[in-house]
Amino acid sequence: MARPDLNLLVTLDVLLEEGSVTRAGRRLALSPSAMSRALARLRRATGDPLLVKAGRGLVPTPRALELRDRVRVLVREAEDVLSPAHRLDLTTLSRTFTLRGSDGFVEAFGPRLVARVGAAAPGVRLRFLRKTSKDTAPLRDTVDLDTAVVEDPLPPDVLATPLFSDTFVGVVRPEHPLAGGPVTTDRYAAARHVNVSRRGLTEGLVDEALHPAGARRDVVTVVDGFAAAVALASGSDLVATVPDRHTAALREGLHTFTLPFPPPQVTVSLLWHTRLHADPAHQWLRAAVQDVCHETGDR
Known part of the structure; x- marks a missing residue:
């Protein structure tokens, strides 16, 4: 079965509104002969004359009257589909966004982000996932935003922008020997560490x-997240060396010190998939995450 020419819907809509082949042709920038051919095609497609002569004018058939409102709705919906997205109304936005971050991201930035999003868009829910790998595949379907230290080239369908820079610091419990006096490279290396x-x-x-x-450090324990490292430092004589901004909330009540050698620095980036790049709601969320991270760093 041949696919129908959907352009005929627009022609039918104008014909039924104008009730005149001539006037409909003017609106559609078609010559009288071209308009007549279009009407003939519509008659063949619908199996109905649609418009018939009545004196010097044309009147719609019962079938045309039956189709008029349906065609108008279809044409308006098609125009809406093929138009740019409407202006984003945050007050009526109802959506759940999934954000994936490294251990400590939610503790450091989550409260301010939840507050900002809730104030602007009360119908939006945030779902936070802990990052367990560097695989970007979840961005293609289940994850809206990801945070990562980008070390290797990203796939062509993943976009990124720098979010903030982070510098590593040392953390110990207040009673630890490194909590008192200057921390030298020798003192730091001689301690027991968690990596x-x-x-x-x-x-x-x-x-x-x-x-x-x-x-060289004496690494006696290995964990898979910053929270676990800080917890071990809090309850033992282990030294945890972790990113400063990422773990600020985790280190409350502990002693933090500057490393006695040039500390490693990393740039944390915000990642998303190209399928969401032009989405107004996603653009707004990306800006909100960036603003919160900058504000938290300026405190």
Whole structure:
């Protein structure tokens, strides 16, 4: 079966509104002969004459009257579909966004983001997921926004923008020996450490920064997240070395010190899929996340 020419819907809508082939042709910028051919096609497609002569004019048939309102709705809906998105109304927006972040992101930025989103768009829900891998595949279907330290080229369908820079610091419980007096490279290296690695590695960025000073950490424990590292530092004599801004809320009540060697720095980026790039609601959420991260860093 041949597919119908949907352009005929627009022609039929104008014909039924004008009740005149001539006037409909003017509106559609068609010559009288072209308009007559279009009417003939409509008659063949519908199996009805649609408009018939009555004196010097044309009158619609019962079938035409039956179709008139339906055609008008279809044409208006098609025009709406093929038009740019309407202006975003946050007060009526009803949507759930899924955000994935590394351990500590929700604690550091979640409260301010939830408050900002709730005040502007009360119908929006935020769903936070903990990042367990660097795989960007979830952005293609289940995750709206992701945060990551981008080390390798991203797939062509994933977009990113820098969110904030973070510098590593040391953290110990207040009673730890490193909580008193200057922390030297020797004192730092001689302590017992917990390393953060999702792959279970005993060395990472911190060790790469420490080795030029001719020292090595004594890593006795490995965990897969910053929260676990800070928790161990809080309840033992282990030293956790973690990103400053990412773990600010996790380190409350603990002693934080500047590393005695050039600390590793990372840039955390915001990632999203190209399918959402032009979506007004997603654009608004991206801006909200960026604003909250900048505000939190300025405090």
